[in-house]
Amino acid sequence: MDRRPVPPAITPPATARPFGPRFDIGDLVRVIDLRKPGHVRTPDYVIGHLGEVIQRCGLFLNPEDLSVGITHGPVVALYRVRFPMAELWGGPARHPRDTLCIELYDHWLEPVDKVTR
């Protein structure tokens, strides 16, 4: 017996305003604490911290949806975000020029005004 369900088609983002990623390379972003239970790909140590978008990685199915078997989307934008080590761990960094780059999904980020930060 074939028990394979037919995979549904992948749908574009529900919030497809001007289609495409919300942030651009060079944008400053803060990682917000969504306090989501279950599987998330955003580690605790980046939450609340300020980083810079250095790459748009594309649109991907949300791993939080995939973790509960939702495989039809919508897709969300993924970015590579760079943090100075001192921003993440506090205090004077042993290697001040070292950074940490991590991929983060759009809904975990909020824009930070470069002037008022």
Next chain:
Amino acid sequence: MSGYHDIGGLPAGPIPRVELPFQHWEKQAEAIRNLLGDGSRRLVSLDEIRRGFESFGLDKYQAYSFYRRRLEAMIDTLQSKGLLTREEFERELAKVQRRWTGDPCLRP
């Protein structure tokens, strides 16, 4: 509140710098996982498996290796979706174990 797996940045002592070569069963389990999650099936995603081992309890999480966690969570997920029953799993496991112990050429 993050889970027991979310330990980045916590004090943990020195990192053991030991090369751990791929075991054959680890490659097999990952190959099966890839097939279960590929675009034509989408039966079990890696994120479902991650959710499984991030919630199956700290004791199991600490006792199992990286790939054993994935394997155990994959079996749990297949069973919870009704794609594999406990009986089918036990029957196949016994079959393979008999083959393993019965044929001297297949012994480790």
